[in-house]
Amino acid sequence: MxxxxxxxxxxxxxxxxxxxxxxxxxxxxxxxxxxxxxxxxxxxxxxxxxxxxxxxREEQAGGLKLKVKQVQSMPVIVRKTATVGDAVVALFVDNVGGLVVADEEGMLLGVISPKDLLKVTLGNPAAASMPVSLVMTRKPQLVTVTPDDDVIEAARKMAENQVDMLPVVVPHENGSDTPSLEVVGRISKTTMTKVLLDAARKW
Missing domain, CATH: 1.10.10.10 (Winged helix-like DNA-binding domain superfamily/Winged helix DNA-binding domain)
Known part of the structure; x- marks a missing residue:
């Protein structure tokens, strides 16, 4: 750097x-x-x-040398046809910092944060029946990481973009200028905190 x-x-x-x-x-x-x-x-x-x-001593900070694939969690995925009400339930049942919206093939369509849901539900009694496709963040605004990215790179992206969760994706060529992104995991601020604590214990 x-x-x-x-x-x-x-x-x-x-x-x-x-x-x-x-x-x-x-x-x-x-x-x-x-x-x-x-x-x-x-x-x-x-x-x-x-x-x-x-x-x-960097040689003792093993956690900071990890790759995303070594610490990633399973993503919590909803379909674009799911409702805002479904998304709110999934968010709290799974206790995650964000939801991934993907198609039937597992390709990334968008991300829903708690802030997205809060904005649309406050003072809007009809929000629960709205499809999540109307409130999700879409490409190219999406921020992602790949399994082979360094954990430190994931932390940097979270800090710069002020997000609590990043989808972990694998690009697939589809004949267009923009490859499809297969969702294979997620990495969150909670994950990053655990990595930092593990690294701190080794210093």
Whole structure:
């Protein structure tokens, strides 16, 4: 990661200096910097800047080297013909941070978050009978990971996009410019918390 390289070479370095050298705005890298601090790769001091965490031993942080396929869970899938009422029940029965909408072949169509359901149900008594296809987030706004992605990449995507769950997908060529995405799992903030706790115990 370019941010880590800059910090290792020029520490201490401020967030503004990092952003300037990368040619981006400070808010653009805020989530990346927060994640690197949280994971122990770097430290930060007010009025000083960011610098490497010399006590962090990456070889002992086995959890951070994991692939998504090693920690992913089974997805909770609903069909696009399911109703908002069905989705609310599935969300709470399975106690998950999001639902995956897929077709009969298991190809990804969309994702439904608790916020999506809250927006449509508040003050709308007819919402329960609406099809989920009207409220789900669709491509290209969907954020996904593959089984071979690093867990750290999944964490970065969650932080940047402020989502609680990511579908784990395998692309399949279908003759069009956009491949179909087969849903094979999910990874959640709960999963990430467990990975970080396991890694912390090894430090």
């Amino acid at each position: 370019e941010i880590l390289e800059l910090i290792h070479k020029q520490a201490p370095i401020t967030g503004e200096q990092i952003a300037e050298q990368l040619g981006v705005s400070r808010p653009t890298i805020r989530s990346d910097l927060s994640l690197l601090v949280m994971l122990g790769h770097i430290n930060a001091k007010p009025k000083v800047g960011y610098f490497p965490n010399q006590s962090f």
